[in-house]
Amino acid sequence: MSNTDYTLEYSKKPLPGKVFTIGIILTVIGIALLAIAYSVDYVRASFNIILLFSFVASISLCSIFLIALEYLAGAVWSVPFRRITEFLASLVLILPILALPVLLDLHTPFHWTHLEAIESDPILAGKRPYLNETFFVVRFIVIFILMSLFYWIFTSRSQKQDLSKDQKFTTQNIKFSAIFMLFFAVSMTIIALDWLMSLEPHWYSTIFGVYYFSGSVLAALAVVTLFSVILNEAGYLPKGITEDHYYSLGALMFAFSNFWAYIAFSQFMLIWYANLPEETFWYIQRGEGSWLYVSIGLIFVRFIIPYALLVSQTSKKNPRRLKFVSIWVLAAHFYDLYWLIAPNYSKDNAIFGWIELGVIILATGLIIVVFNLAAKNRNLIPIGDPKLKRAMEFRL
Amino acid sequence: MGNNHKYEDEINFKAVIKTPIRWFGIVYIFFIIFVIIGGLFYIDSLPVLTANKVPPEGKFAEPFKDIAKKKGIKLEGVDVKLLSKPNDELIAQGKTLYESNCASCHGAEGKGDGIAGAGLNPAPRNLQSSDGWKNGRKISQLYKTLEEGIPGTAMVAYEYLPIKERFAIIHYIRTFSADYPIDTEDELKQLDIEYRLSEGKFSENQIPVALAMIKLSNENQELNKKASKINTFLDDNQAVAEIFRKIAFDYELTYYAFIKNSEWMNEFSNFEAYLNRLVQSNAIKTTALNLSTKEKEQLFEFLKSIN
Amino acid sequence: MDKKLFCLAAIFDKVDDITKAAKKVAESEYKFFDVHTPYPVHGLSQKMKLKPSTLGYIALILGLSGAALALLLMYYTKTLNYPQNIGGKPTFALPAFIPITFEVTVLLASVGTVLAMLFIYFKFPNNSHPLHGTEYMDKVSLDKFGLIIEAKDPQFDEFKVKEFLGSLNPEVIMPIYYDPEDLNFKAEIFHPKFMLLLGVVIVLTAGISYILLNKWKQIPPRNWMWEQPRLNVQSSSSFFSDGFGMRTPVPGTVSRGNFPYVYSGLPDTMAKNLINPVLMNEYHLKKGKEHYNTFCSPCHGYFGKGDSRLNNQFPNPPSLHSDKLRNWTDGQIYHVITVGQNIMPSYASQLEPIERWQIVNYIRALQRALNAREEDLNE
Structure with missing residues (x-):
């Protein structure tokens, strides 16, 4: 059982200010690039904002998911990394800022907002009750409020526990986690359908929500792993985090990259086999011109290479390898989202330029800045958690 | 512990x-x-x-019991004059033969009311009545019927029965009615001459069917071998292979149908007529009728070149 | 009675203790030692300095063979042996094959690995081990960790080993002996009781299979599928006005690719110009014989002499050996088979054109047999 008397040898070290400065610089460069992009190529810039939004949303929402998962599953090994996950989850608070440019002008990226097109299109007219501007915004606001609420519930209790070391906060959080899971499943599906699938409103895939979720969890895991390994190596985490913890992180990443391949293949095979024109055109679009190579590359970047990198036991215990795979998986998630979004503004051939690069820079900067802000005045480890002692002694 | x-x-x-x-x-x-x-x-x-x-x-x-090998033998000639005179022995033999060969249609008493003949058109002859005989009722005329059958009716030829047995049947039939006309000497002589009855004949040689099958296939070996090469020929000519794919039920049989006969070879118009005959014989598919002239010419040239 | 020592065992309480102990034993001079834990302890095999397990390679090889086998099977059945067009997909439809390939890969790898483990490492069917059923085994299967040093080790000395194990600070040290019964045990495969059991098993399985296959199926409702209200071939039906259960195709029906037969009347029509495409070889003659014996021989007799098994029940058919028939062309014989003659019905609905031509060829063989040439006899 829990040991409330257990005290860890941990003294809070502030994160180096240099990193924060770098984060600020990256953010400013990113914002500048996207601002220029809006004046140069308005359409492409608005799609890239969606790319940025879906990337940050997947990391933030799935970080909350990982927190809830830990409470629900009673996981022990992941307790030392829960605070890092919580800091990353605070990205959820900046989601409205990222969504604002899109919400102000839904007309450019979303075809279903074109009233004149709907009139001559019975399919879009049929989807009108769901796909309309008001409901879109309402959905986003409700999801944002719900997710922020749960973020606040989880983190505030976790913070209070640092001081009181009371087990009741854990018990409460487990109950809230169960409720959260229901809302999360719906929210994640709605975000995937609204922001990604409705870019091509004629197309539909019932598995798409799970597709976005599988990739998102992978991305969130990758950031958590990356930050945990870096912070541990730099000595910000207390001693006792061993390769057994690393192995668990790596194994979970390995599992979810297989899960992504499973879902992605299921989606492809069913559409390929049924061969219905209203479904296949989405894949045909991604098989034209240089998109074909991007599509084939996705299989390698997203599944085969991470699989090969993570399959052996030693590679999951190797911090260098883990850092590399985390960055790779993050890049692959960006690649995946780019593959989902970009064919809508560049139909014939894949284009990758400074605007897309700006999105990467801005996303990186935002993650660093938000993480630093969240970590300020807070412990990097949930020192009051009743499971912490067992977590530090965790052996495979 | x-x-x-x-x-x-x-x-x-x-x-x-x-x-x-x-x-x-x-x-x-x-x-x-x-x-x-x-x-x-x-x-x-x-x-x-x-x-x-x-x-x-x-x-x-x-x-199924296969035939034994048997050399044909000289059959003795018959004395027509002697056979044309009925006697008890002949009539008795004729009765058994009639019952096994004729009664099914003509009926046991020759009234033409046999069970098997019920559905025939024209109906089997009533052997007791004197009306409507096609060949006539004299011995020589009856013999002609048995030898040749009556074309267009179910009355088939019984030429495979030995001459004596046929005479026996005739004599038995003639007992059904008293008013059968008698042949003149000349008519009997004419019968003898026409069918060479007194000369005697050789019976045919016999071999087992299995052997006959081997003989026949050996005699056709060259054509068979040639026909089996069609696939190698087609490998070298993809255009014709495509035509073959369209028209052939079986490549080998199709090619065989062309090489067993060479009358189509000299002229293209003959070739076209030959194609039509093949279609009517169901030797090739009806799609052959839809081939364009160019395709037909291609096929013609190809078949000529490999023949 | 002297007991034969199998090993000395030490029991530990904590996973860290066993890891340390394993490391020390591995560094000592003893080679025949083993460690037992209630759950897989990661990293223990490295501490024990074991060679990497070959089981992974066995699983890899079996998994790859499973994938290859599944793909080959599907390639052979769907592309080579019986290609079918399914929804316009290619005959080798890889995406559709992936799930099956995956399943077979996993199946073969897992089952094969378990079997390899049983046969190679546990030496199945040997199921006896001195450690089985001991107190030691009971403990290490629950919550303790155990380490043994076997007596067959060349460096083994009971006293020294005890001392060495004591230096590892275990909870208990215990000796484990061979079971004398186990040492003297001889397997009796022909034990009468065992043979009796086998006999009973055979009788039972045979009986059950017999009942299942023959009786059980005929008990309602199992027999419902058998006893459908359907018409068997050659049976009559009151449904159709002519009373026949078997229906002929609608007049004028032509099968795909076949030309409808155009000639009628006597065989002296243009039909004599038809061309027989069937090779005069043993294969086709054999086929012709089969069809002839089935369709023609009831009336014409096995040799076409007209002396058939149905003699006296039908009007006698003509002999096939008359001069007239011998001089007919193939087309004329084909014509008679196709449209019939006198009371002979048409066989067009029962025989494919090619089969009719095969019969024509066989009739030629019959004619040859009963009208052989001189040289045919010289053999």
């Missing part, structure tokens, strides 16, 4: 009987083995197991 635990036998029968799970575990392995072996045996001998068990009966059960 004692170690007095008894190790189990390979099978502890008491424990096995007490615990059904273990019993099942042991039995199951043998069950599977039995099912596999039995299943393999069953599948292997399926034709035997499912064969018809009821033996055929009666004369329908007559099995």
Whole structure:
């Protein structure tokens, strides 16, 4: 059982200010690039904002998911990394800022907002009750409020526990986690359908929500792993985090990259086999011109290479390898989202330029800045958690 | 710290009987083995197991027994004059022959009311009446009927019966009615001359059918061999291979139909006519009629070149 | 009675203790030692300095063979042996094959690995081990960790080993002996009780299979599928006005690719110009014989002499050996088979054109047999 008397040898070290400065610089460069992009190529810039939004949303929402998962599953090994996950989850608070440019002008990226097109299109007219501007915004606001609420519930209790070391906060959080899971499943599906699938409103895939979720969890895991390994190596985490913890992180990443391949293949095979024109055109679009190579590359970047990198036991215990795979998986998630979004503004051939690069820079900067802000005045480890002692002694 | 635990036998029968799970575990392995072996045996001998068990009966059960090899022999000529005179022996022989060969249609008493003849058109002749005979009722005329049959009716030729037996049948038929006309000497002589009855004939040589099949296929060996080469020919000419794919039921048979006959070779118009004949014979598909002239020419040139 | 020592065993309480102990034993001079834990302890095999397990390679090889086998099977059945067009997909439809390939890969790898483990490492069917059923085994299967040093080790000395194990600070040290019964045990495969059991098993399985296959199926409702209200071939039916259960195709029906037969009347029509495409070889003659014996021989007799098994029940058919028939062309014989003659019905609905031509060829063989040439006899 829990040991409330257990005290860890941990003294809070502030994160180096240099990193924060770098984060600020990256953010400013990113914002500048996207601002220029809006004046140069308005359409492409608005799609890239969606790319940025879906990337940050997947990391933030799935970080909350990982927190809830830990409470629900009673996981022990992941307790030392829960605070890092919580800091990353605070990205959820900046989601409205990222969504604002899109919400102000839904007309450019979303075809279903074109009233004149709907009139001559019975399919879009049929989807009108769901796909309309008001409901879109309402959905986003409700999801944002719900997710922020749960973020606040989880983190505030976790913070209070640092001081009181009371087990009741854990018990409460487990109950809230169960409720959260229901809302999360719906929210994640709605975000995937609204922001990604409705870019091509004629197309539909019932598995798409799970597709976005599988990739998102992978991305969130990758950031958590990356930050945990870096912070541990730099000595910000207390001693006792061993390769057994690393192995668990790596194994979970390995599992979810297989899960992504499973879902992605299921989606492809069913559409390929049924061969219905209203479904296949989405894949045909991604098989034209240089998109074909991007599509084939996705299989390698997203599944085969991470699989090969993570399959052996030693590679999951190797911090260098883990850092590399985390960055790779993050890049692959960006690649995946780019593959989902970009064919809508560049139909014939894949284009990758400074605007897309700006999105990467801005996303990186935002993650660093938000993480630093969240970590300020807070412990990097949930020192009051009743499971912490067992977590530090965790052996495979 | 004692170690007095008894190790189990390979099978502890008491424990096995007490615990059904273990019993099942042991039995199951043998069950599977039995099912596999039995299943393999069953599948292997399926034709035997499912064969018809009821033996055929009666004369329908007559099995196929091949003919023995037999050289043709000189058959003695017959004396027409002698045979044209009925006697008891001939009539008795004729009765048996009539019953086995004719009664089914003409009826036991020759009234033309045999069961098998009920549905025939024209109906079997009433041998007791004198009306409507096509060839006539004299011995020579009856003999002509038996030798040649009556075309267009169910009355077939019985030329395979020995001459004497045919005369016996005729004499038996003539007992049905008293008013059968008598042949003149000339008519009998004419009969003798026409069918060379007194000369005698050679009977035909006989060989087993199996041997005949081998003989025939050996005689056709060259054509058969040539026909079997069609696939190698087609490999070199993809355009014609495509045409063959369209029109042929079977490449070998199609090619054979072309090489067994060379009358189409000299002219293209003959070739086209030959193609039509092949279609009517169902030797090739009807798609051959839809071939364009160019395709036909291609095929023509190809077949000529490899012939 | 003297007991034969199998090993000395030490029991530990904590996973860290066993890891340390394993490391020390591995560094000592003893080679025949083993460690038992109630759950897989990661990293223990490295501490024990074991060679990497070959089981992974066995699984890899079996998994790859499973994938290859599944793909080959599907390639052979769907592309080579029986290609079918399914929804316009290619005959080798890889995406559709992936799930099956995956399943077979996993199946073969897992089952094969378990079997390899049983046969190679546990030496199945040997199921006896001195450690089985001991107190030691009971403990390490629950919550303790155990380490043994076997007596067959060349460096083994009971006193020294005890001392060495004591230096590892275990909870208990215990000797484990061979079971004398186990040492003297001889497997009796022909034990009468075992043979009796086998007999019972065979009788039971045979009986059950017999009942299942023959009786069980005929008990309602199992027999419903057998006893459908359907018409068997050659049976009569009151449904159709002519009373026949078997229906002929609609007049004028032509099978795909076949030209409808155009000639009628006597065989002296243009039909004599038809061309027989069937090779005069043993294969086709054999086929012709089969069809002839089935369809023609009831009336014409096995040799076409007209002396058939149905003699006296039908009007006698003509002999096939008359001069007239011998001089007919193949087309004329084909014509008679196709449209019939006098009371002979048409066989067009029962025989494919190619089969009719095969019969024509066989009739030629019959004619040759009963009208052989001189040289045919010289053999």
